[in-house]
Amino acid sequence: MRFSIKHLSLAIFGLASAESICDKYTTALLKENNATNQLKLITLVVNTAVIGNYTKPNVGIKVPGILAAAKYNNTDVNLAQYFSGALESTNNGSKSGVSVNFLDDGGATPLQLNKPANGTSSNQYKLLTHLYEFFGAVLNCSQYGKSGFSSYSGDTSMYEVHKFMALDAFEVGYFIQQVGMSAASFGVSDSDAATVGNTLNAVFGHKCAAAAAVLPSAKEELQAICIADDCPVATNASCKSYDPVVKPTNTTANGTSTTSASAAGATSTSNGVQLTSHLGLVIALLCIAMVGIPPFG
Numbered sequence: 172m173r174f175s176i177k178h179l180s181l182a183i184f185g186l187a188s189a190e191s192i193c194d195k196y197t198t199a200l201l202k203e204n205n206a207t208n209q210l211k212l213i214t215l216v217v218n219t220a221v222i223g224n225y226t227k228p229n230v231g232i233k234v235p236g237i238l239a240a241a242k243y244n245n246t247d248v249n250l251a252q253y254f255s256g257a258l259e260s261t262n263n264g265s266k267s268g269v270s271v272n273f274l275d276d277g278g279a280t281p282l283q284l285n286k287p288a289n290g291t292s293s294n295q296y297k298l299l300t301h302l303y304e305f306f307g308a309v310l311n312c313s314q315y316g317k318s319g320f321s322s323y324s325g326d327t328s329m330y331e332v333h334k335f336m337a338l339d340a341f342e343v344g345y346f347i348q349q350v351g352m353s354a355a356s357f358g359v360s361d362s363d364a365a366t367v368g369n370t371l372n373a374v375f376g377h378k379c380a381a382a383a384a385v386l387p388s389a390k391e392e393l394q395a396i397c398i399a400d401d402c403p404v405a406t407n408a409s410c411k412s413y414d415p416v417v418k419p420t421n422t423t424a425n426g427t428s429t430t431s432a433s434a435a436g437a438t439s440t441s442n443g444v445q446l447t448s449h450l451g452l453v454i455a456l457l458c459i460a461m462v463g464i465p466p467f468g
């Protein structure tokens with residue numbers, strides 16, 4: 172078989188565009204494209220979206236982070252309560268949510284050091300590492316699942332993971348905004364950030380959304396994260412697939428706190444699936460957010 176110049180250039184172009192987002196930005200930002208650096212790139216982007224911008228230098232965009240109490244469209248949002256154990260909002264495999272403290276191993280401090288947690292046996296560690304793995308898979312990291320970059324083994328239905336949070340349009344809107352800002356802080360253009368926001372909103376921001384596969388290898392499952400009354404309805408709605416929405420119980424509302432780190436720390440280490448809960452959203456959002464980020468520099 173012979174290739175003309177035209178065919179050859181098309182083949183080269185095809186090869187170039189086949190390089191994954193993960194590989195492309197690992198090379199651009201960290202030079203050597205290996206498992207260590209792919210995991211590091213993903214850690215940087217995820218940690219920034221969670222706790223706000225902490226790396227230097229940045230491109231001058233302040234990212235408050237999804238853990239920050241904030242206003243979105245002039246409405247107060249406080250996503251930290253879904254991470255702290257303040258709400259019985261974690262799907263631990265039963266019919267209602269349970270309180271789990273996912274910030275039980277150093278909180279923001281280790282994240283600022285590009286780590287998931289202080290140690291390796293906490294809720295926080297499992298949540299963050301699952302997040303990196305999921306993100307690595309969706310971004311098609313070439314070293315994902317190979318030595319130095321473990322594969323994701325969590326629940327691939329973002330609805331199942333988030334359903335006891337009963338998230339509303341402002342909460343999900345803030346999530347998406349922070350993901351866009353994290354991407355922007357690493358050099359993404361305004362138009363790409365807008366594209367990202369629109370994509371995230373389409374996949375996770377509409378109640379009753381029909382089953383879909385987010386990870387390449389996953390089966391089709393429910394993915395809606397915005398499920399409260401004020402969420403827009405998906406165009407291809409399948410409302411009967413979803414359970415009735417129940418707001419999570421507030422464990423602190425009656426003046427007694429049942430959300431100590433020690434209580435949450437008792438959570439079984441076998442709960443890797445559910446431990447992806449809150450950040451499962453972030454991962455998925457970030458994965459999509461990274462699509463279209465132009466090369467750094």
Ligand SMILES: *[C@@H]1O[C@H](CO)[C@@H](O)[C@H](O)[C@H]1NC(C)=O
Pocket residue numbers: 201202203205206207208319
């Ligand atoms: C990847 O490259 C970095 C240097 O950029 C090196 O420190 C690290 O050990 C390498 N990792 C692997 C798995 O080869």
Ligand SMILES: *[C@@H]1O[C@H](CO)[C@@H](O)[C@H](O)[C@H]1NC(C)=O
Pocket residue numbers: 224225226227229230231232233234
């Ligand atoms: C976050 O970004 C803003 C804008 O560039 C900057 O002023 C601030 O110092 C950054 N925060 C940290 C902790 O680096």
Ligand SMILES: *[C@@H]1O[C@H](CO)[C@@H](O)[C@H](O)[C@H]1NC(C)=O
Pocket residue numbers: 275276277280281289
């Ligand atoms: C985590 O490590 C930091 C120091 O890096 C320390 O100040 C903090 O107390 C540790 N927290 C936990 C829960 O181990």
Ligand SMILES: *[C@@H]1O[C@H](CO)[C@@H](O)[C@H](O)[C@H]1NC(C)=O
Pocket residue numbers: 191192193309310311387458462
């Ligand atoms: C990952 O690979 C799949 C299959 O080639 C492709 O459809 C998808 O767009 C890729 N995702 C990213 C983020 O590059």
Ligand SMILES: *[C@@H]1O[C@H](CO)[C@@H](O)[C@H](O)[C@H]1NC(C)=O
Pocket residue numbers: 244340341344
């Ligand atoms: C927030 O404001 C933006 C811009 O006006 C709008 O597109 C979005 O639908 C609003 N979201 C909510 C939940 O009000």
Ligand SMILES: *[C@@H]1O[C@H](CO)[C@@H](O)[C@H](O)[C@H]1NC(C)=O
Pocket residue numbers: 381382407409
């Ligand atoms: C709409 O949902 C049905 C099943 O629920 C599916 O077969 C169809 O492909 C979906 N269409 C789009 C455009 O997503």
Ligand SMILES: *[C@@H]1O[C@H](CO)[C@@H](O)[C@H](O)[C@H]1NC(C)=O
Pocket residue numbers: 420421422423424425
């Ligand atoms: C707080 O009070 C409400 C209303 O009495 C009750 O439904 C809820 O279970 C209480 N929560 C806790 C954690 O005790």
Ligand SMILES: *[C@@H]1O[C@H](CO)[C@@H](O)[C@H](O)[C@H]1NC(C)=O
Pocket residue numbers: 252258421422423424425
């Ligand atoms: C839970 O209760 C605390 C303390 O009263 C309050 O600050 C917080 O906003 C409540 N959260 C929800 C979701 O009701």
Ligand SMILES: *[C@@H]1O[C@H](CO)[C@@H](O)[C@H](O)[C@H]1NC(C)=O
Pocket residue numbers: 263264269270271437438439442
């Ligand atoms: C979650 O489920 C596991 C296994 O059933 C159990 O050991 C653990 O105590 C549960 N965690 C919470 C916070 O209920």
